[in-house]
Amino acid sequence: MQSATVAIAATPADVFRDELIRHGHLLPTGVDGLYGRGEAFERVIAAVDAMVGRLAGDDRVEVLRFPPAMSRAGFEASGYFRNFPQLTAGISCFCGDDSAHRRALACTPAEGGWASHMQPADVMLTPASCYPVYPIVAARGRLPVEGWLVDSSSYCFRREPSVDPVRMQMFRQREQVCFGTPDRIRAFQSRWMDRAMAMFAALHLPAATDIANDPFFGRAAPLMRDGQRSQRLKFEILVPISDPDRPNACGSFNYHVTHFAEAYGIHAADGELAHTGCAGFGLERIVLALLRHHGMDPARWPGPVRAALSP
Numbered sequence: 001m002q003s004a005t006v007a008i009a010a011t012p013a014d015v016f017r018d019e020l021i022r023h024g025h026l027l028p029t030g031v032d033g034l035y036g037r038g039e040a041f042e043r044v045i046a047a048v049d050a051m052v053g054r055l056a057g058d059d060r061v062e063v064l065r066f067p068p069a070m071s072r073a074g075f076e077a078s079g080y081f082r083n084f085p086q087l088t089a090g091i092s093c094f095c096g097d098d099s100a101h102r103r104a105l106a107c108t109p110a111e112g113g114w115a116s117h118m119q120p121a122d123v124m125l126t127p128a129s130c131y132p133v134y135p136i137v138a139a140r141g142r143l144p145v146e147g148w149l150v151d152s153s154s155y156c157f158r159r160e161p162s163v164d165p166v167r168m169q170m171f172r173q174r175e176q177v178c179f180g181t182p183d184r185i186r187a188f189q190s191r192w193m194d195r196a197m198a199m200f201a202a203l204h205l206p207a208a209t210d211i212a213n214d215p216f217f218g219r220a221a222p223l224m225r226d227g228q229r230s231q232r233l234k235f236e237i238l239v240p241i242s243d244p245d246r247p248n249a250c251g252s253f254n255y256h257v258t259h260f261a262e263a264y265g266i267h268a269a270d271g272e273l274a275h276t277g278c279a280g281f282g283l284e285r286i287v288l289a290l291l292r293h294h295g296m297d298p299a300r301w302p303g304p305v306r307a308a309l310s311p
């Protein structure tokens with residue numbers, strides 16, 4: 001009997017990833033979702049980052065920047081592991097003596113290898129750039145009467161390896177974080193969605209808004225998802241990137257009600273629990289959308305797009 005060869009068709013994500021690698025925008029590391037970035041890619045990231053900064057206009061914001069790790073205590077308080085264990089990752093370290101070191105080196109891959117001799121440290125990888133902000137604001141005591149606005153940014157880690165370049169394990173977020181009354185957060189959420197839509201229009205990207213939910217884990221997930229959607233807590237701005245039929249979130253606009261305020265003890269000037277919200281942009285995804293829609297060479301993008309990026 002003749003054996004049939006089954007040809008597996010390359011997915012749109014495979015094709016797009018190969019193209020990005022061929023043009024030197026992403027440098028493969030051998031791990032899905034983990035890449036080096038080429039010079040042109042980084043230049044556009046910086047331009048998009050600056051453009052998001054300009055959207056804030058005259059808002060009085062406190063600028064905070066973070067490394068891609070946060071304290072385990074701060075992470076734990078957020079409830080992230082309860083809701084998203086599948087995305088969680090921490091840092092582990094070697095804490096042994098000389099002989100433990102020798103045992104680790106001698107440990108074969110079949111026995112787990114040297115990495116199985118590492119201990120969880122008091123440091124977790126940051127899952128979203130707003131997370132390190134809450135313990136800092138909480139530690140300052142009550143908020144000012146008018147509330148507070150933070151502009152944060154960091155590399156983020158999510159354990160969601162994928163061949164699709166839009167779904168990375170490490171990527172950068174630029175986020176605005178708002179503290180105050182429910183009205184203030186709702187106004188912040190819609191202001192930032194309008195600003196973001198104007199930005200995508202200026203970048204000539206086909207963007208649409210939609211209501212969304214977070215990828216909750218386990219049995220409680222349907223309930224959590226429905227609650228988030230019925231209360232209209234999360235909106236996304238979606239742009240087709242790898243796959244024209246499956247647009248991806250390039251920006252997310254979230255109202256947390258009092259979730260983080262309860263978790264960290266963040267109080268308004270009158271002592272009530274504060275409400276919080278965040279407006280986050282995925283910088284890599286925006287650059288990938290630009291490369292997808294305008295071509296692999298940023299020098300040849302349409303004039304108005306280049307002008308919007310470097311006014």
Ligand SMILES: Nc1ncnc2c1ncn2[C@@H]1O[C@H](COP(=O)(O)OP(=O)(O)OP(=O)(O)O)[C@@H](O)[C@H]1O
Nearest residue numbers: 158166167168171173249250251252280281282285
């Ligand atoms: N794995 C990822 N790789 C690259 N960018 C990401 C990734 N996950 C999220 N982002 C970006 O960070 C922004 C804010 O994160 P948020 O948690 O709201 O995303 P999300 O809703 O979980 O995204 P998705 O629905 O695609 O998983 C997203 O709008 C997106 O632009």
Ligand SMILES: [Zn+2]
Nearest residue numbers: 128130278280
């Ligand atoms: Zn956030």
